[in-house]
Amino acid sequence: MQNTSLKQEFLKNWIKGLQLHSSFNKNTTIFERRKAIKLSADIAIASTRNSTTRWSRALIADASRDGSNKTLIEKISGREVPHKASLGLIRCSKRILKRSRFARRRAAPVAGLIAKKLVKSRTRALKRLVPGGEGMDEISLIKETIDYIVSLRVQVDVMGRMATAADRLIPFKTI
Amino acid sequence: MVARGTLGSTLHPFSAPSPHHFHHHLLSFSAFHLYKAFYPPSSLPHIIHFLKTPPCLIMDISVFQRQKVILQRLHCSKNQEDRHHARVNLHSAFDHHQQISSNCWRPIKTASSATNQPCFSAVSSSNNSCMESVTIPKTDGQCNSDSGGTVSCSVTKRKAAEFSPEDEGKGKGLVAEEAGDEKSEITTKNELEFSTNTCSKEGSKVPKPDYIHVRARRGQATDSHSLAERARREKISKKMKCLQDLVPSCNKVTGKAGILDEIINYVQSLQKQVEFLSMKLAVSNPHLEFSVDDFFTKEMPAYVTKTPQTPAATEFEPTNSACFQYNPNRGTDVRPNESQMTTQDAGSSSVPAPEVFLDPTSIPQFLQISGWDSEFSNLFNTGFHY
Numbered sequence: 001m002q003n004t005s006l007k008q009e010f011l012k013n014w015i016k017g018l019q020l021h022s023s024f025n026k027n028t029t030i031f032e033r034r035k036a037i038k039l040s041a042d043i044a045i046a047s048t049r050n051s052t053t054r055w056s057r058a059l060i061a062d063a064s065r066d067g068s069n070k071t072l073i074e075k076i077s078g079r080e081v082p083h084k085a086s087l088g089l090i091r092c093s094k095r096i097l098k099r100s101r102f103a104r105r106r107a108a109p110v111a112g113l114i115a116k117k118l119v120k121s122r123t124r125a126l127k128r129l130v131p132g133g134e135g136m137d138e139i140s141l142i143k144e145t146i147d148y149i150v151s152l153r154v155q156v157d158v159m160g161r162m163a164t165a166a167d168r169l170i171p172f173k174t175i
Numbered sequence: 176m177v178a179r180g181t182l183g184s185t186l187h188p189f190s191a192p193s194p195h196h197f198h199h200h201l202l203s204f205s206a207f208h209l210y211k212a213f214y215p216p217s218s219l220p221h222i223i224h225f226l227k228t229p230p231c232l233i234m235d236i237s238v239f240q241r242q243k244v245i246l247q248r249l250h251c252s253k254n255q256e257d258r259h260h261a262r263v264n265l266h267s268a269f270d271h272h273q274q275i276s277s278n279c280w281r282p283i284k285t286a287s288s289a290t291n292q293p294c295f296s297a298v299s300s301s302n303n304s305c306m307e308s309v310t311i312p313k314t315d316g317q318c319n320s321d322s323g324g325t326v327s328c329s330v331t332k333r334k335a336a337e338f339s340p341e342d343e344g345k346g347k348g349l350v351a352e353e354a355g356d357e358k359s360e361i362t363t364k365n366e367l368e369f370s371t372n373t374c375s376k377e378g379s380k381v382p383k384p385d386y387i388h389v390r391a392r393r394g395q396a397t398d399s400h401s402l403a404e405r406a407r408r409e410k411i412s413k414k415m416k417c418l419q420d421l422v423p424s425c426n427k428v429t430g431k432a433g434i435l436d437e438i439i440n441y442v443q444s445l446q447k448q449v450e451f452l453s454m455k456l457a458v459s460n461p462h463l464e465f466s467v468d469d470f471f472t473k474e475m476p477a478y479v480t481k482t483p484q485t486p487a488a489t490e491f492e493p494t495n496s497a498c499f500q501y502n503p504n505r506g507t508d509v510r511p512n513e514s515q516m517t518t519q520d521a522g523s524s525s526v527p528a529p530e531v532f533l534d535p536t537s538i539p540q541f542l543q544i545s546g547w548d549s550e551f552s553n554l555f556n557t558g559f560h561y
Binding site for chain 1 (some may be wrong): 407411414416417418421422429430431432435436438439442443445446448449451452453454455456457458459460476
């Protein structure tokens with residue numbers, strides 16, 4: 001299975017991130033911990049892709065926007081944080097996309113209008129869900145969605161196993 | 176009688192005074208007057224020539240018969256002369272016009288039937304109306320000889336060629352132009368197709384796309400654009416099929432919107448699961464110490480490598496997703512199941528979990544410790560809206 005190597009890599013990255021986080025700040029609330037876990041998991045799953053996909057790059061860029069997470073990202077992914085230039089590029093492409101969309105087709109058939117509107121609204125929702133999907137066209141959006149779903153499955157699987165393992169450990173500690 | 180004779184002698188000095196002759200001349204006189212009434216004065220020499228013919232030929236017939244014979248002969252001579260004239264004029268023209276001059280009825284009809292021209296039919300009608308007057312075919316022949324058969328034909332052809340596009344253009348807007356555009360588009364399309372085919376042959380891996388149904392309307396994008404659009408749509412549908420296979424329970428749904436709905440729901444549920452698991456981990460590890468790091472690093476790869484074989488992994492996801500969609504009580508109900516499953520896994524790997532913690536009574540304690548309920552409800556109230 002190709003997923004096993006992916007899972008191992010994700011786990012390695014994630015635990016690295018968690019260790020870093022725990023070494024930085026000791027006493028934290030439950031929300032901070034949750035945020036840290038999620039962030040490290042996201043960065044770990046994104047770093048498994050080696051920034052070959054757009055969603056992973058967008059995820060890392062979103063995480064690096066805080067500024068405080070930069071060291072975490074650099075440690076986990078072992079790579080420089082991408083600059084803002086890439087984001088600007090994406091925005092530019094988005095603008096072009098929008099213009100071209102408006103320039104096209106004036107008189108659409110009346111029957112297909114509703115279906116087109118539905119598909120458009122769904123596509124917009126999917127663009128919002130997939131990280132960095134706002135600036136994508138339809139083909140790349142679908143490609144990225146496939147990749148994102150695969151990696152999300154890996155993430156969920158590993159995290160679930162981690163959670164169950166931790167579940168077993170907590171009562172053991174408290175006792 | 177005398178007065179008549181004098182009148183006849185004065186009029187015709189060459190006639191004989193015999194009563195027969197006189198009678199004959201009287202007849203000829205009346206015929207002359209008749210002729211004068213019908214024919215122009217230019218044909219007078221014909222009459223004179225006719226009257227010089229010996230009267231013995233027309234001796235023993237009644238007056239009316241004689242008159243009839245005279246008129247027939249006159250008409251025949253005139254006709255013959257006209258025929259000759261027309262033959263000279265129409266020598267280079269088409270054949271049916273020669274026939275026109277010979278007898279007026281049939282040839283014109285054949286002409287009108289042969290070339291469906293309105294002008295010919297008009298000529299035939301005029302010929303019908305004044306059949307006796309032979310001047311009409313003559314003029315007709317002249318005018319036709321002027322224009323020339325082939326020339327007139329070509330003219331009519333050109334006229335037709337001019338007419339039909341004009342009519343179409345006036346009738347349907349810019350059909351002719353459109354047709355021209357379409358023709359040019361078709362040719363460019365063919366060229367493009369050819370070029371793409373050659374490209375695919377050169378590439379030898381690219382599947383040859385079928386562009387037969389491509390039809391660009393006026394005002395739409397040009398051909399290369401429409402071809403690109405078609406290729407793009409094909410690619411999208413292929414990817415969508417791939418995605419449909421990936422996402423569970425997406426095969427039953429038809430339509431792009433439905434598939435996208437399913438995909439969105441699946442991605443949302445996965446993201447929520449990640450969130451939930453991170454929450455769960457945050458709760459279960461109060462200090463994020465991970466003093467058991469060595470345990471994880473030892474155990475988790477074993478988990479990961481084990482997962483494909485164990486059927487518990489398939490059970491794991493549905494229970495989890497079920498607990499996402501409903502209230503936290505449901506999730507707590509599910510938990511013993513999960514813990515049993517993990518013990519099955521863990522039993523094979525390294526650390527045997529104590530049986531005490533499989534007891535459901537340990538769960539309320541756990542919930543009380545972490546203040547689980549409020550956050551859990553918060554997690555589920557924040558949904559995705561689109």
